[in-house]
Amino acid sequence: MAIKVHGSPMSTATLRVVAAVHEKELEYEFVTIDMKSGAHKQPPFISLNPFGQVPALEDGDLKLFESRAITKYIAYNYENKGTSLVHKDGKQMAELTVWMEVEAHQFDPVGSKLVWELIIKNLFGMQSDDAVVEENEAKLAKVLDIYESRLSNSKYIAGDSFTLADLHHLPVLQYLMGTKVKNLFDERAHVSAWAKDILGRPSWAKALALQKQP
Template structure:
């Protein structure tokens, strides 16, 4: 059986899973879920993800939810395929730390900023300047920490591209298309890291999927 990803190409969480699969050169079937029609709240999808959020993932009899858990499954179970994405021994602990940093420090701010600067304008809704100002300042402090970390290694977890970097790609790509690009450009190590990871061939395939919709 081919692995299945139930989700939406505009979903950053779904894109995260696509990126891992493409990095691993794995075949998969994309099952589009119509978010605007509320398909993610329908009974057939809730059987896969009871929280009604994309993506949901199937690999034979295994069903998973939560994008970061899915990418870790892909990285570990298909360790012999494509890009390693994880490390063995002590370096994996550092990769794990930066995966947590992405989920707990970077992403909550990125979500709020994407809504105000990317999604609300598309939906014809006003941008809340106060929300942007508050979270931009917080993101700047997080990126200062990233700048220091990237002065010690080429990538966040180690000197190899891993899930710690990959997990940033969807939100990072969206933010780079907004005025907040200046925050990344102002930090040389961060800027070089961004340029490196967004140029990966696997990520280009994910963007091509999104652009076809």
């Protein structure tokens, strides 16, 4: 039975899971959830995620929600397929876990706020709040200064191989690079090279292709 990913092609969390599936070279079925109609808040979807948020995953009789939990499951359960995405060594895995936490608690909240202000609001005909943008640009700059230092010593954020710590950045990073915030990445040579590298992965191109399907 093929893996089923339930979600929206426009959802950053959904794309995070789809990218992981492609890194593992797994067959899967994508089930589109119509968020405009509120399908994510109604049966049958809420049987997969009681919080009414995308994505959700089905793998046989296993049902999971929360994108980062799903990517970890995919990485470990299919460790012998595709890209490793995790480390087997305990110390390396501990370091990887640290940087996954950094993405979730330092990068994503600030990046997602900027995506909301600079992109999503415009889609809904709303005015972005310049003060909020300026505040979060400053916060992101501090995070990227730390990333620049880190990436001066390793090719990827958690070492010299591409892992979940990098993959988890992809959706928000993709949106940010289409805004004026791209300058914050361009100003930092190692961060810029890292962003270009991971955004250029074939798995990410395949994930983004979902947005072009009718």
